[in-house]
Amino acid sequence: MRVQVRNILLLPIFFVLAIAQEKELDWWETTIFYQIYPRSFKDSNGDGIGDLNGITENLQYLKDLGIGATWLSPIFKSPMYDFGYDIADFYAIQEEYGTMEDFDRLIAKANELDIKIVLDFVPNHTSNESVWFEEALKGHEKYYDYFIWEDGVVDENGNMHPPNNWVSVFRKSAWEYREEVGKYYLHQFVIGQPDLNFRNQDVVEEMKNIVRFWLDKGVAGFRVDAIAHLFEVDKELYGGRFPDEPLAGNGDDDPENYGYLDHIYTKDQDETFDMVYQWREVFDEYKGKDGLTRVMMTEAYSSPQLTMRYFGEGDREGAQMPFNFVLISDVDGSSTAAEIKYALDKFLTFKPIDKLSNWVAGNHDNNRVASRFSPEMVDGINMIVLLMPGIAVTYMGEEIGMVDGYVSWEDTVDPSGCNTDDPINYWTASRDPERTPFQWNAEQNAGFSTGAATWLPVAEGYETLNVEVQSVTERSNLNVYKKLAQLRTEPAFRHGRYESVAFNNDVFAFKRWRNGEIYVVVVNFRGDSYTIDLSYFENVTGQLETIVSGIQSPKNAGETFEASRVEILGSESVVFKVL
Structure with a gap:
């Protein structure tokens, strides 16, 4: 064991966050949002596919977990080329998931339990099987203008080529030719997802009407998918044709890869932010009627500067929650404590x-966290997500430390993986492994379905890694999560200040405090043990009481330790309180 007292290898830059001390917080400011991927949560009818009734039947599980809101990935009518992100009818429920009556029952049950329902909103594109697109192909002028069309380029041999070099997020050209109209349509994602034209006011109003429809049904907000792709550059600024995008210059030498280009014309356009502010105005219309805040989450893997614009500008409000993806995009199991601190700050x-x-x-x-970091770090990452200042979001299964499932090339259904055309390396692009069925118990199909087969195979090891086992195991990821969910309701975590430090390459710690109540959260990201001087934090002196400890820790709740010399074992995560 290496001893380290007051020997800070990486000098911290303290960041102290002051949160309004007396402000009464709104429901969305204090809750935990729990993301459900409906196809994989719970199958109620034995067809191997999760559904709305499966969610309704298990809302009590969320309540017991400490969850106050759940965000559902798309449940709308869809041909399922991209599993619901290719929407054919924004006003209808996909039959595999149930009926509108099932949705109404879900809302009613959620209201009984005081759980808010947030839906996925996918405004960037629709399905090529939508009525809108079908009418466009028939020459219906209104719906033709719902989409983005461009003439192809004819070479010297008379061969037709796409309008420019734009590439889909899922590889290959972002343009698809349709003989019915003699033009190419833009699809920034799969071929079956034609982009909508937000420079058309009819599209803008259609999307606002969709928002109003579901708000009228009782949803408490939306997570807005792929928002950064909403607008393309105005081609009228370039002589009436969309220009080529420049090369990214990042070493990617495959012109069919999305990373090959710098997407300056198809991503993060200024008009995108204005549209978010317009949607917020619709949300606030409803708050004006009944006083309930409708929350907007925006999904954009963008720079911090761009991400902050989603909050709003000037006197215009935007999303309450522009998603903060640093724990996904910036760090992983190889990151040092300093890199973790830098990302969080x-x-x-x-x-x-x-x-x-x-x-x-x-x-x-x-x-998943257990696969991207390690199974030993599940509690530590959950401590960070639940106890840092602000709003917590948990993807289903992270509370029990689910791992990515193995999905063979033959079983792969995600277009991101299938479009690689590579049966060897497909797994590097496929999102199927993190979408495998939720693990409820040790029974057939992990209790997810009574069917003979499930839409994706259940991950190995579910017999011991499941909700039922962890519920009756005193020290389990699930029970640690429940304790953390309860702890975050304390004033020091709801309203308190924040300070963090990397004690060395492996040990990260942060302090939360308010009105003399002080907590210190310590996470060791590696297997080595250290003796840490936590009195490095101001006012952290004397005895520390163990409040919550992860499953890798031998410390028990109520045990006390001297602040100036606390032994932190390998992969240990602990929450202390200053006595």
């Missing part, structure tokens, strides 16, 4: 002083 540094941060470590598009 970044959002706090850039955000407006009157806005809240948010923390998310996993979702349906990225590897």
Whole structure:
């Protein structure tokens, strides 16, 4: 064991966050948002696919977990090329998931339990099987203008080529030719997802009407998908044709890869932010009627400077929660404590002083925490997500430390993986592993479904890694999570200040305090043990009481330790309180 007392290898730059001390916080400012991928949460009818009734039947599980709101990935009518992100009818429920009556029952049950329902909103594109697109192909002028069309380029041999070099997020050309109209349409994602034309006011109003429809149904807000792609550059500024995008110059030499280009004309356009502010006005219309805040989350993997613009500008309000992806995009299991600190402090540094941060470590598009970091770090990451200042977001399964499932090339269904056309390396692009069915118990299909087969195979090891086992195991990821969810309701975590330090390459710690009540959270990201002087933090002296400890820790609640010399074992995560 290496001993380290007051020997700070990486000098910290303290960041102290002041949150309004006396402000009464709104529901969304204190809750935990729990993301459900409906297809994989719970199958109620044995067809191997999760559904709305499966969610309704298990809302009590969320309540017991300490969850106050759940965000559902798309449940709208869709041909399912991209599993619901290709929406054919924004006003209808996909049959596999249930009916509108099932949705109404879900809302009613959620209201009984005081759980808010937030839906995915996918405004960038629709499905090529939508009525809008079908009418466009028939020459219906209104719906033709719902989409983005461009003439192809004919070479010297008379061969037709796409209008320019734009590439889809899922590889290959972002343009698809349709003989019916003699033009190419733009799709920034899969071919079956034609981009909508937000320079058309009819599209703008259509999307606002969709928002109003679901707000009228009782939803408490939306997570806005792929918002950074909403607008393309105005081609009239370039002689009436969309220009080529420049090369990224990042070493990617495959012109079919999204990373090959610098997407200056198809991403992060100024008009995108104005549209977010317009949607917020619709949200606030409803708050004006009944006093309930409708929350907007925006998904954009952008720079901090751009991300902050989603909050609003001037006197215009935007999203309450521009997603903070630093725990996904900036760090992983190889990161040092200093890199963790730097990533966490970044959002706090850039955000407006009157806005809240948010923390998310996993979702349906990225590897699970246990796989991206390690199973031993699940509790430590959950401590960061739940106890840092601001709003917590948990992807289903992170509370029990689910790992990515193995999905063979033959079983792969995610277009991001399938479009690689590579049966060897497909897994590097596929999002199927983090979407495998939720693990309820040790029964067939992990209790997810009574069917003979499930839409994706259940991850190995579910017999011991599941909700039922962890519920009756005193020290489990699930029970640690529940304790953390309860602890975050304390004033020091709801209203308190924040300070962090990397004690060395492995040990990260942060302090939360308010009105003399002080907590210190310590996370060791590696297997080595250290003796740490936590009195490095101001006013952290004398005895520390263990409040919550992760499953890798031998410390028990109520045990006390001297602040100036606390032994932190490998992969240990602990929450202390100053006595």
